[in-house]
Amino acid sequence: MDKLLIANTVSKSFGAFKALDNVSIEVPRGSIFGLLGPNGAGKTTFIRIINQITMPDTGTVILDGEPLKPAHIRNIGYLPEERGLYKSMKVGEQALYLSQLKGLSRQEAKTRLKYWFERLEIGDWWNKKIQELSKGMAQKIQFVVTVLHEPKLLIFDEPFSGFDPINANLIKDEILRLRDEGATVIFSTHRMESVEEMCDHIALIHQSRKILDGKLIDIKREYRANTYDIGLITENPVEVTAGLKARFELLPTQFKTINEELQLRIKLPEGVAANNLVSHLTTLGTLSHFVEVIPSANDIFIQTVSNSKNFN
């Protein structure tokens, strides 16, 4: 697949502290790319390097086939985690100023702003000062300013913080729509449910190093552990459980069904097919539930991070 952004062995130190250590990341065009990692892992530094706010010590970044250069600023829209607006400036004026800094002409910026303001139903805020708006309202304006110059690459750092669920959903839909219209999105967040929902690709940075990346679905395949949640309707659950415990590794589980049944999570040894388990279970009772346990992004995150901690 075509890559919009390629970061090649990027390193960056601040004094003695190594913020990024040989990080290589490839972001496919038209994807939503989740950049994950615990606090202080180096995500923000990486994003700042893409935005040319900080220069890498070593390594290169290639955007759309060219090494990163100042003119690329127009092709990037960045919503930082630490974000704000001038408090004493009027909304419209401020949005115009920020879009002009991104290279839009005043007229062009005005037309597009009107469109977006109407779209997000904030048209009547034009002459209000930022200090009169709530945090969520200000966030909406920041979102508009970020996407207004129609950049090829959009970078959102915790885009949903400060939004109520309705507006968060609105913004989520807008991001998905922008992706469908051809933009590539880098998305940094701690909210794993939005990663699950939106990201096609992810990269996990931990302690300045990239420890995992790829298509989310591939990663999930890699992380599945041949584990199944089963529901079994049986006369004597204690006996059945003891029997199963002797043959398989059992884990605690809980899921919702409408039956009164024995609920178990069973981890099969490598190489054993699910079919074998099913045929064995049917001899013990009525099989009411059989689902492969797919690792969630959250599980993968926690597992990888704590594994890599053990290495150090």
Place this chain on the structure above:
Amino acid sequence: MNHLPLIIKREYLNKVRNKAFIIMTFLSPLIMVGIITLVAYLSQLNNEKVRVISVLDESGLFAEQFESDDKLKYEMLSNTSLQEAKTYVEEAENYGLLYIPKVDSISSLSNQITFYSEDSPSLVVMDDIEDAIEDKANMMKLREVGMDPERIKELRIRVNTNLETFSGETTSKLGSGLKLIFGGIAGYLLFMFIIIYGNMIMRSVIEEKTSRIIEVIISSVKPIKLLLGKILGTSLAGITQFVAWVVLLGIFSMVITAIFGIDPAAVQQQEALAQAQAAGGSEELIREIILEIKSLPILNLVIMFILFFVGGYLLYASLYAAIGAAVDSETDTQQFMLPILMPLILAVYVGFFTVIDNPHGTVSQVFSFIPFTSPVVMLMRIPFGVPIWQQIVSVLILFATFIGTVWFAAKIYRVGILMYGKKASYKELIKWLKY
């Protein structure tokens, strides 16, 4: 796409539209004119009151000596005792009672005269009285030994040294005073400008940090451009305010003069006139002043004023911006303010004490080359005639240092604006320089 004009425009408009800025622009000259008017009015009020001094002269020597004028009236008492005279003066609420006892010889007068009053009398009045008595006593003493006081007065020689430099420029003490005023105004103006608008730049940097907009901005603009735009925009706003102050001062004082008939400038004029009379006529003085001003190196002064003003201001402005970037809130700026204010205050100090005393002494010379003090000190020295090469070297040093501080400030700025919640120490700042 050039962002700089855009940033300058925003910074400028943002400052100029600020309510506090507008209020201060109008209020400051109003307060100034108000205070001057009040002082003028009060001193006029003070002067209008006629002070009456009663004189009890038992020696009978000084009857003709005290001349009343519109402010001070002498009233001669006779045929009363000192006790009666005191009671009378107290009841009449006169300013005081001057008592001259009967004496055997004139010499013994020196410490026998007493002035009685409710409160301590003004020094000026006492000087007048003492002068009058001394004059008379001296004259009588001279006559006693057979000399003619009138003749002695005629024979007295007054010395007024003519000053001339080796290159042939003539100057005078009056000229020196004028030079001091020119230099002082220039130096003080720069000092005020740096403090007021340097602080404004610092606050505006801090505002961008606390409102968290900074990262949004520098993802589209290079920090150095933002820094420059900020300094230039704020400076333009500063110049606007300064010009507005001058214009408003003029308008307000005209209005005040028209309404109350009190001319705030008249107070100074009166003093100047008094001096002029002492120097022998006001017309001559004015002619002299004009001559002196003409002999000042005006062109040199103006060019250097602009160069030093711009250089000095930018030098300090970039440091103020760096401080703003290094801290999280205005309360944290204290520890960094001292190193900025020290050289500034030192410069004014050196300017107003050392330069006045000796414009070309070693101390004055040294400080007029050190870039952090040179703008103020050199500006004060130039009216006294500084060799062109010295001026040029000083300007070059100043601008070279300016480039250095901008580099330094830009480094701090670039790192500092993205540092939140980290208390910056000097050690930390040095580390930032290496990032």
